[in-house]
Structure formats: structure tokens, C-alpha cells
Amino acid sequence: MGEKNVFLKIDSVAKSFGDVQAVKGVSFQVHGGEIFGLLGPNGAGKTTLIRSALDIIKPSSGEIEILGGEMSEGKKSRIGYLPEERGLYDDMTLWNTLIYLGRLKGLNQKTAQERSEQYLRELDLWEARERKIQALSRGMTQKAQFIAGVMHEPDLIIIDEPFSGLDPVNTRLIKKLLYRMRDRGAGIIMSTHQMVQVEEMCSRILLINQGEGVLYGDLQEIRSRFTSNAVEVDMAGEVDQVQGVEQMTPRNGGYHMVLSEGVRPEDVLQRLVSNPDLTVERYERVEISLDDIFVQVVGGEKLNGSGEEAV
Amino acid sequence: MSKLWLVAKNTYQQKLRSSTFLLLTFGLPLIMVVAGAIPILTELRAEIPEVGYVDQTGEMGVLTEIDLEEEKLALVHFPDQQAGLSALEAGEIGGLFILPADYFQGASPRYLSNSEPSEKLKEALGKAVRTGLLSGAPAWQVERLEDPAKFTYLAQSTGKRVSEGPAVIIRVAIPVFLAMVFVLAIFTGANQMGSVMVQEKDQRAMEMVITSISPRALVSGKVLGMTLLSITQVGVWILGAGLAVFLFFREDLIGQAISIPWNALLWAGLLCVPAYFLFALMGAGLGVIAGDITQARQLAGMLGFVGMGPLYFMGMIVNAVDGPLAVGLTLFPFTAPTIGLFRMALTEVPTWQLVVSFLILLGSLLFSIWFVARVFRATMLLYGQKLKPAEILRAVSESGLSFAGREKEN
Numbered sequence: 062m063g064e065k066n067v068f069l070k071i072d073s074v075a076k077s078f079g080d081v082q083a084v085k086g087v088s089f090q091v092h093g094g095e096i097f098g099l100l101g102p103n104g105a106g107k108t109t110l111i112r113s114a115l116d117i118i119k120p121s122s123g124e125i126e127i128l129g130g131e132m133s134e135g136k137k138s139r140i141g142y143l144p145e146e147r148g149l150y151d152d153m154t155l156w157n158t159l160i161y162l163g164r165l166k167g168l169n170q171k172t173a174q175e176r177s178e179q180y181l182r183e184l185d186l187w188e189a190r191e192r193k194i195q196a197l198s199r200g201m202t203q204k205a206q207f208i209a210g211v212m213h214e215p216d217l218i219i220i221d222e223p224f225s226g227l228d229p230v231n232t233r234l235i236k237k238l239l240y241r242m243r244d245r246g247a248g249i250i251m252s253t254h255q256m257v258q259v260e261e262m263c264s265r266i267l268l269i270n271q272g273e274g275v276l277y278g279d280l281q282e283i284r285s286r287f288t289s290n291a292v293e294v295d296m297a298g299e300v301d302q303v304q305g306v307e308q309m310t311p312r313n314g315g316y317h318m319v320l321s322e323g324v325r326p327e328d329v330l331q332r333l334v335s336n337p338d339l340t341v342e343r344y345e346r347v348e349i350s351l352d353d354i355f356v357q358v359v360g361g362e363k364l365n366g367s368g369e370e371a372v
Numbered sequence: 373m374s375k376l377w378l379v380a381k382n383t384y385q386q387k388l389r390s391s392t393f394l395l396l397t398f399g400l401p402l403i404m405v406v407a408g409a410i411p412i413l414t415e416l417r418a419e420i421p422e423v424g425y426v427d428q429t430g431e432m433g434v435l436t437e438i439d440l441e442e443e444k445l446a447l448v449h450f451p452d453q454q455a456g457l458s459a460l461e462a463g464e465i466g467g468l469f470i471l472p473a474d475y476f477q478g479a480s481p482r483y484l485s486n487s488e489p490s491e492k493l494k495e496a497l498g499k500a501v502r503t504g505l506l507s508g509a510p511a512w513q514v515e516r517l518e519d520p521a522k523f524t525y526l527a528q529s530t531g532k533r534v535s536e537g538p539a540v541i542i543r544v545a546i547p548v549f550l551a552m553v554f555v556l557a558i559f560t561g562a563n564q565m566g567s568v569m570v571q572e573k574d575q576r577a578m579e580m581v582i583t584s585i586s587p588r589a590l591v592s593g594k595v596l597g598m599t600l601l602s603i604t605q606v607g608v609w610i611l612g613a614g615l616a617v618f619l620f621f622r623e624d625l626i627g628q629a630i631s632i633p634w635n636a637l638l639w640a641g642l643l644c645v646p647a648y649f650l651f652a653l654m655g656a657g658l659g660v661i662a663g664d665i666t667q668a669r670q671l672a673g674m675l676g677f678v679g680m681g682p683l684y685f686m687g688m689i690v691n692a693v694d695g696p697l698a699v700g701l702t703l704f705p706f707t708a709p710t711i712g713l714f715r716m717a718l719t720e721v722p723t724w725q726l727v728v729s730f731l732i733l734l735g736s737l738l739f740s741i742w743f744v745a746r747v748f749r750a751t752m753l754l755y756g757q758k759l760k761p762a763e764i765l766r767a768v769s770e771s772g773l774s775f776a777g778r779e780k781e782n
Contacts, residue, residue, distance in 0.1 A: 112579075115583050117579065117582060117583065134586060137583055137584050137585070138584075140583060142579070142580060142583045143580075144579040144580060146576050146578075146579050147576060148575050148576025148577045148578075149575065149577050150386075150575050150577055151575060152386060153386065161378070161382050162580065162581070162584070164378050165375055165378060165379075165581065165584040165585055166584050206580070209580060210580065
């Protein structure tokens, strides 16, 4: 993607709080029309990065370009933000809250009303519009805050844990809206711990750990770097040991086999098939999940393959 | 509509509907009116009993009744105290009035009864003494002595005749009244600013709001909204007070050329409005520094004392209305409106003092907006944590500083 399509450019950004370095020279870019996953364990520095990008806090060093330049008051209306810290005005009705926050984002009264109605209906909150925020359930408040963050249809959307507290039906509704915004051309940064959602929705990711970027790039490419050296086998017959298999564990009526270093899965398959006492019914290479990659990387395990340098 | 006005409008509308505001705006004056009306109503409903009297001076003529405006005081003469006491004990009279023999040497008259005499009865007894002692005098003399001096009030500075009675009271009282209203407004309005800022943070919507509007505009909008709220409140009070004064003095005021002190009203506006903003900003700043509502209210209490500060100096100001202390406090931004207006009721305050006071106020106001916005930016994402003095200095000295990740330092 060209530079023109870069909606957020973080270049060697670092941030210290006293003696603690929360972010250590992280770089990444987010483009229009993509959903970008910002991943990392608790305290990794994700929120600090997001707040730096939004000019809520100033980074200690590094450069940030947002929507083609430095942050300005005018650009705030082109950015949508759903922070990790959830909260709206308890004493206000849902309707008034959305109108107020929509107008703060630059919408005029009429458009704020139209958009509020549209999103409230889409997210099944229309009937609750006259209720005070304090009377809404957690899931409803979550959806209300999501609407407040995106109703001005911004170019860049930053959402922190958008699905926490939502049931599967509401999760689908939010996903549908996010896809629509992406298709409209918005750049979306999604910070979450739900790896299943990242695998499904994000095209590229940045994984940060202890303030450092440790994985960055195309999700499929990253997954291909973390090839698993294990297979799942369903077979009839008894076997105690297979040459080239380091560990063999019964699982789901079959076996989970971890292969020795340097051993190819097809070699093991050939050995199993050539054993007359065995009938192989299923032989499948285990594909590593993003969840496993996360645990592996954050847990400090050896990276499999050279891959892209940590950013 | 600018975002600052949006915040102001939202703050105003939200607070306008709150029970605290409605109670303070309408409940407080109502309580004061009721508290003030009870003694008046009690007095109006009090009946004047038949009273016996003993004249031990021998100078009073015999009286049987005294004409009051709408009632009469029935009097029964007794030759001596014993006879009067017997009648009182027998219930023939409601009270016994004794004019002692050494009355002319300064002794006080006595009134014996089982109940406290009403103001109306006291007045009637005074009239009875005057009428009795002047029993031989012509009616006009008695009448004139009932109100021996009707004053004509002249303005000291211009020598012009101002007016008389309630009209002159109004002229002198307006600046003092406005000064008092200002102090009250600080107590009820500016003091709430701290709580408003803490609430804004506690609602945890700050992170969303701050990506829509600058900290300076948010703080200014909040202060403006609360100021408009105070103006509404004070407006209701002034309207109520004006109505009460008109109704109470209606007959005295009709036909009188009331002199409105326009000069004082103009300076009241020029000094009170920026001074109120200044107090409100200080309140907001204290709320930003405070960790929670309780601390914000405690700190706001201190602000209230600053607002009341000028009242402690009133005695000294009256004694030297143009002295250095009076001038100094007129120029000091936190005391300027109260002392300035108070002095205007007593003397002609030089215009240069008021102009300089106004300019100092504006300068202080601009500095406060910058200062509070800076501290606010640094602390807006701290929830339930009080700011330390060293951190306040850091927030002011370092541009764009945020303590949002302070927990990581600790």
C-alpha cells in the first residue's frame, strides 16, 4: 500500500514514566481500508501507544503522523476512539449522550440525530434511548459507547477491546459495523486479547511485549513463520514408539505427536503407513493458532524461523 | 456552535435539572421568606389585651383608650400598684403597666403580665405615655412628637438631594446587596466547580471527550456552564428580593423618584463577572487536584473562606474607606468586587482604581485558564488520585505532561 493510504504512522516512539520505559521505540503503520490488530499482554504498552497516537499524552521521543500530519483540533473529528476505560455520563439519557458526543465530534444537530437513530436501531438500542446511562446493562453501555465512538463515521478508528462484555449476537453486530467501516475505507486499529477475533478480522498485526514490538506484519505471513512441528494422527493398531517422534500423547481417540527437530512430517507419515500393524485413518499437520504464537512469543519461547525483525 | 459552548450548554442543562440546584434556587429563599414571615404573622395576629396602668409620677392624665391605626388599646387606671395587681390576679386585665415615681430620673417603666407583650402593645404603651404626659398639649404637638425627625438625605459627593426613606435605603443598599449576592454566588456556585470536575473524571468518559475537544476548551466550557447556572440562580434571587422589597415598601415608594445607582450596577457587572469566573476556575483547579469528591468539597470550603474574606475587613474599611487597606483590597482580584462595591456605597471610589482592578482581574483570569488547563491535561486520566504539590509544578512547567501512567512510576 502506498504512503498516501497511511492513516497512522508511528515511528520509533518511546515513552517513559519516571524510570519506567513503557514503550521502547515502536514503529508501525496503519492503512485506510484495513483492520489492524494491536496485540500484547497486559501492561505491554498498548494503551500508552494509543494515547500517544491520539495526543492524549506526549511521547518521550519518536514521531507520529496521523491522517497525514501532526495531530490538530480539526483532525479530532476524523478520528473515532473507543477507549479501554469504559464510561459515559450516568445521569444523561442515552439519546442526549449520543447527541452531545456526536456534536462534540463536529456533527450538526440534525445529522447527530439521524446517525444516533440509525446506529441505535442497528444495534438494537432504539427502545432504550430515553433511559439514563446508569440504567443500561453493561452490554448496552458497551454498544452505546461504540456508537459514540463511530457515529461521526471517522477515517481512523481506534477501538480497545470492542467485544468485551458482549454476547455472540452483539459481537456479530459490532463486527458487521466494523467491516462496513473498513469497506468504506476507514483504517481501524483493534486492540484486543481475543485472538480468535484478530484471526478472523485483522489483515495485519503488531504484537508488543514489555514495550517493544516483537511481531509486525501480515497475519498470514506471520502464521506461516510459526510452522508447527506437530501432527495429529488417528489410526488403528498399537504402537509404542515411532522413529523421529519426540513425544507421543493420546488425544481425542488418536495421538498428538511432536516431531524431533529436523524431522519432516511426511517422513513420519511414511514410517506409519509402512508399518503393517497400523492403519492410518487421519494424518494432519497441526496448524499453530495466533493464540499459540502469542503465548510462544510473549512467553519468551524460541521463535521458529527467522521472520521479520522486531520493530 | 463551538465545542466550548456545547460543553457549557450541556453542563448548564444537566445541572439546571438537578435537585440540588432547584432546592438551592427556590427552596433557600422560600425558607428565608417563611422564617421572616413567621414573626410578622405572629405579630399581626396578636391581640391587644386590656391593660391597667399605675401612674406613680402623678403627671399622666387619666386615659381610657389609645387609638392605634386599626385597633384600640383599652386602658384602666389604678390608683396604686396593689389595686392593679389584684385586678391582674383576678383576670380583670391582661397586664399592668407601672410608670415609676423616678421615671423622670431615668427609671424604666414596668409591665407585669403572664405573657410577653407584642411589638404592637409596646408601641401602644409608648403612645399612651406620650399622650398621658402631654394631656394638656394640643393635638398637633402630640402628633409631631410621634415622629420628631423626618430626614432629608443628601449625597455627600454631589450635595444633591437623593430622596427619603426607603428610596435612599435602596440606593445605598444596592451595591452592598450585590456584594453580598456575589459572596453567596461563590459559596453556592463556584464551590461546586470542584465537584463538577471530579464528576467529569469519575464518569470515565474523559478519554472519549478529550479526543473531541481540547482540555482548555473543556475546562472553559464547564466553567462557563456553571457560571450561567449561577447567573440564573442569582437572577432568581435578585428578582425575588426586588419583588419582596417592592411589595413591602410599595406604599412608601409610590410617587418617589428612586435613584438607581447605575454606576454601581455597571461596575458590579464589570468586576463580579470576571471575578466569578476566576473563583470558578480556582474551584475547577482544586477539583482537578483533588482525588475525589470529598477532597474537592474540602478544598472548595477553603475557596469559600477566600470569597468571604472581605467581610472580615469590613470594620476596618468603614473606618478608613479610602485608606491603603481599602484600596489594596479593591485592586486584589479575589476581593475586588466585594470591597469595591462596599466602598461605592460609602464613598466615591476613584475610577482609576476600578479600571486597574478590572484589568488585574482579566489578567488573573487568563493566567488561571492557562494554569488550570495545564494541570487538567496532566491529570485528566488519574482516577481517585490526589496530585502532589511537586506534580502540580511539573504539570505547569512541562508542556503536554500527563500523569496518566503514574501508577507505573510508583
